[in-house]
Amino acid sequence: xxxxxxxxxxxxxxxxxxxxxxxxxxxxxxxxxxxxxxxxxxxxxxxxxxxxxxxxxxxxxxxxxxxxxxxxxxxxxxxxxxxxxxxxxxxxxxxxxxxxxxxxxxxxxxxxxxxxxxxxxxxxxxxxxxxxxxxxxxxxxxxxxxxxxxxxxxxxxxxxxxxxxxxxxxxxxxxxxxxxxxxxxxxxxxxxxxxxxxxxxxxxxxxxxxxxxxxxxxxxxxxxxxxxxxxxxxxxxxxxxxxxxxxxxxxxxxxxxxxxxxxxxxxxxxx
Amino acid sequence: xxxxxxxxxxxxxxxxxxxxxxxxxxxxxxxxxxxxxxxxxxxxxxxxxxxxxxxxxxxxxxxxxxxxxxxxxxxxxxxxxxxxx
Numbered sequence: 001x002x003x004x005x006x007x008x009x010x011x012x013x014x015x016x017x018x019x020x021x022x023x024x025x026x027x028x029x030x031x032x033x034x035x036x037x038x039x040x041x042x043x044x045x046x047x048x049x050x051x052x053x054x055x056x057x058x059x060x061x062x063x064x065x066x067x068x069x070x071x072x073x074x075x076x077x078x079x080x081x082x083x084x085x086x087x088x089x090x091x092x093x094x095x096x097x098x099x100x101x102x103x104x105x106x107x108x109x110x111x112x113x114x115x116x117x118x119x120x121x122x123x124x125x126x127x128x129x130x131x132x133x134x135x136x137x138x139x140x141x142x143x144x145x146x147x148x149x150x151x152x153x154x155x156x157x158x159x160x161x162x163x164x165x166x167x168x169x170x171x172x173x174x175x176x177x178x179x180x181x182x183x184x185x186x187x188x189x190x191x192x193x194x195x196x197x198x199x200x201x202x203x204x205x206x207x208x209x210x211x212x213x214x215x216x217x218x219x220x221x222x223x224x225x226x227x228x229x230x231x232x233x234x235x236x237x238x239x240x241x242x243x244x245x246x247x248x249x250x251x252x253x254x255x256x257x258x259x260x261x262x263x264x265x266x267x268x269x270x271x
Numbered sequence: 272x273x274x275x276x277x278x279x280x281x282x283x284x285x286x287x288x289x290x291x292x293x294x295x296x297x298x299x300x301x302x303x304x305x306x307x308x309x310x311x312x313x314x315x316x317x318x319x320x321x322x323x324x325x326x327x328x329x330x331x332x333x334x335x336x337x338x339x340x341x342x343x344x345x346x347x348x349x350x351x352x353x354x355x356x
Contacts, residue, residue, distance in 0.1 A: 033328050052349060054330050055342035059349045086328075141350055216346060222329055242349055260347045 014042060014079070014105050017072035021101030021116065023229045023250050025092045027062065032089035033222045034058065037135055043078040052138040058219050059140030059242075059258045068252030071100075081105070082132040083112065091127045145258045150236035150244065151209040152179040154202045158227035161186075161235075164195045165224065169217050174262050178212040179237055189214075203232075211237040214262035223247075223257050 018024055031038065034053050041048045047069075049062040066073035095101065095116050102115040110131055117124035164186040168175040171188040178185045183205070184197040199205050227233075229250045236244040242258040249255060330338050 036328075036330070054335065055339040055346075056348045056350060057342050057346045145349070216342070218329055240352070242352060258349055260349045260352060262346055263344075 013107055014075035015072070016047065016070050016075070016103045018069075018101045019071045019119075020097075021092075021095050021099060022097060023253065024064075024101060025095045026226065026229045027249070027253065027255070028085065028089050028092050030223065030225045031060075031062070032085040033225070034060075034219070036084065036086055037082060037132055038085050039080055039082050039135070039137065039139075041078070041080045042075055044075055050139060050142050052140045053219070054138070056138065057216065057260045058223075059142060059145060060223075061140075061142045061146075061256045063254045065252050079105075081112070082135045083129060084132055088114075088129060091129060094125060094127075140258070142256070142258075145242060145244070146256065148236075148238065148241055148244070150211075150238050150241075152207045152211040152237045153234065154179075154184070154205040154207060155232055155234045156197070156202050158224060158230050158233045160197065160201070161220075161233070162224050162227060164197075165217055165220050167193045167195060169221075173218070174214045174216050175220060176212065176214045177237055177243070178210070179207045180210055181207075183207075204234075211239045213237060213239060213241075213243060215243050215259050216262070219259050223255075223259075226255065 031049070035051055036054075038049050038051050041050070045066050047064045047066070049060070052059045064070065066075070091114055096118075099116045099118055102113075102117070104113045104115070105111075106113070112129040112131070114127045114129060115124055116126075165175055168186065168188040171192045174189075176185075176187045176189065178187070182196075183199045183202065184195075186195040186197065187193060199207075223245065226247050226249065230247050231250055232246075232248040234246040234248075236246075240261065242260050245257040245259070247253075247255040247257065
């Protein structure tokens with residue numbers, strides 16, 4: 001639940017470098033649509049975010065591995081810091097393709113430096129991003145969420161899900177998802193739109209029970225802006241449980257996204 | 272997230288819904304276009320929607336409290352769900 005937190009990075013300095021920052025830029029751009037401020041946790045193995053949206057409808061965990069995601073990673077001790085994602089996103093808007101990105105922290109300055117540099121000419125832009133000192137901490141119970149056992153799990157082309165979302169949005173603010181023996185049904189209320197997806201059109205499917213849930217389209221659309229940088233999308237569904245989406249991102253990033261279902265009683269009243 | 276739409280009703284008439292309708296959703300836009308077509312059946316012959324892709328915040332500061340309440344009325348809180356497997 002929400003608690004006020006003061007932030008200060010303690011420990012040693014860090015420097016993270018990406019030869020190409022396109023994937024990182026897209027990640028920050030996507031997260032900035034859902035959340036305003038976020039806590040980054042850093043250690044020798046990874047840079048990580050665990051957070052929820054202000055309404056606590058979704059929870060997410062982003063893990064960027066020091067070994068696979070970054071081209072250079074120097075961090076000897078664990079630290080945590082809070083940043084304004086909106087400002088971070090504004091800075092990254094000035095990133096141009098083919099530039100490298102270097103993110104560094106000097107303990108005495110207590111601010112993040114973001115440097116974008118062209119490899120050929122060594123022309124560079126450097127931005128400072130101050131740490132947030134007063135923050136409403138929304139920490140989700142990711143471990144509990146990750147331990148939920150799902151009986152309907154499948155991988156699918158992100159573009160198919162995006163198409164279903166856009167079609168359902170004509171009629172409603174939420175998308176119904178139902179698993180059946182013959183695959184999946186994505187629909188809008190009263191089945192004014194229905195998308196039957198056969199198992200052959202799923203990349204992988206392990207559906208042992210019929211499950212269903214209704215999920216907010218704005219939250220689905222917001223996270224699906226990751227699709228251009230998604231290598232694999234795995235979705236798990238369980239009735240009266242959060243929808244679980246695991247995005248295996250390019251360059252080895254992993255984002256787990258949990259989206260709470262719509263309250264059924266409201267749905268029935270409206271229909 | 273669509274925040275910019277250009278609706279071309281004919282070669283001569285073009286309506287740009289920018290600034291005045293930043294929060295318009297796709298379904299609202301379709302309803303609006305349908306209404307325009309009913310009101311102006313003679314000119315609504317060449318309907319075109321162009322959409323510029325732009326990311327929009329789920330919780331803009333001006334509507335934050337209202338949106339949070341609205342979502343909490345309709346959806347279960349992620350931490351309060353009975354999530355025992």
